[in-house]
Amino acid sequence: MPECTVSEHVYTVYSNYTDHYKSVTVGTYTHYTYVYTSVETVMITEPISVLCGESEDSYDIIKRISTYRDVVDVQITNELTGKAKCLNDLLDKNGDSFVKNLLANFKGTSEFDIKIVSKDKVFSDETKEEINGKTMYDRSNPLMTIEISTSRTNEHAALEGARTILHEYIHADMYRKLYTKDVTNIEVLDFKKTYEAYGNQHGAIGALYIDSMKEALKAFHRNVLTDDYNKYTNYYGTPTDAFYEALAWGGLRDSNVKAWTDLPAEKKATIEALANRVPLLSKTVPCPN
Numbered sequence: 001m002p003e004c005t006v007s008e009h010v011y012t013v014y015s016n017y018t019d020h021y022k023s024v025t026v027g028t029y030t031h032y033t034y035v036y037t038s039v040e041t042v043m044i045t046e047p048i049s050v051l052c053g054e055s056e057d058s059y060d061i062i063k064r065i066s067t068y069r070d071v072v073d074v075q076i077t078n079e080l081t082g083k084a085k086c087l088n089d090l091l092d093k094n095g096d097s098f099v100k101n102l103l104a105n106f107k108g109t110s111e112f113d114i115k116i117v118s119k120d121k122v123f124s125d126e127t128k129e130e131i132n133g134k135t136m137y138d139r140s141n142p143l144m145t146i147e148i149s150t151s152r153t154n155e156h157a158a159l160e161g162a163r164t165i166l167h168e169y170i171h172a173d174m175y176r177k178l179y180t181k182d183v184t185n186i187e188v189l190d191f192k193k194t195y196e197a198y199g200n201q202h203g204a205i206g207a208l209y210i211d212s213m214k215e216a217l218k219a220f221h222r223n224v225l226t227d228d229y230n231k232y233t234n235y236y237g238t239p240t241d242a243f244y245e246a247l248a249w250g251g252l253r254d255s256n257v258k259a260w261t262d263l264p265a266e267k268k269a270t271i272e273a274l275a276n277r278v279p280l281l282s283k284t285v286p287c288p289n
Helices: 082-094 097-104 150-155 158-179 186-198 201-208 210-223 226-236 241-248 265-275
Strands: 005-026 029-051 061-072 076-079 113-119 133-136 143-149
Touching: 076 082, 082 097, 082 113, 082 150, 082 158, 082 210, 097 158, 097 210, 113 150, 113 158, 133 158, 143 150, 143 158, 150 158, 158 186, 158 201, 158 210, 158 241, 186 201, 201 210, 210 226, 210 241, 241 265
Parallel strands: 005 061, 076 113, 113 143
Antiparallel strands: 005 029, 133 143
């Protein structure tokens, strides 16, 4: 007669070890420096067969499986100075969930690097006119470069400067989605489908990012640029969502993107009227000199 068996459950432990390195470039030579090791442990139960009348302790660990890998962590290289550096640091530290998730796309094990730098004056490649900032990526390497105009940032209100930096990070995020090797990612596929309908990055920002920018700027104004928020409230009353939407449209209205031209004339007039308040906001940033 065959032996009698029953099924029992026991634990198996999977440990995934990741050694994290950072790249250091000196001149034309790049080397990698060990930073730390992270361990992810997953414990699952698996059935095994035992003879009738015998019993495995379900808390016994019968298997330990370990995997090892090396990764080069990507960080946003910050070469900003002065007011722009202050605003960028505040966004990174105190931004709402949209900002934190946006920046997280370029940290850790991202395919892409970002270098964000201050430049005295930034000019459009197309019109050759001075602009607030621009994001460049040529697909020959994983580095994206964001240039932020020092002269423009210094003359603009602090909240407007924050909008410029956020706007450029969004450009970088769109490059990430357009050129990622992860072609099966649902987020990427959905973005590309919508992007094709608008034809260019400013058109896509107007269609896809205005609401997120509005919420991010509202939270940043209220929670970080508090003194300026209170001054605005004392003079105009509590700032409305329409005011932050008007701020978010900055840099897009002049491009006449489809999402803007499709708005009713009355709403465009309201946005333009509220946008006239932006230059009256405080230029001061809450960072030590």
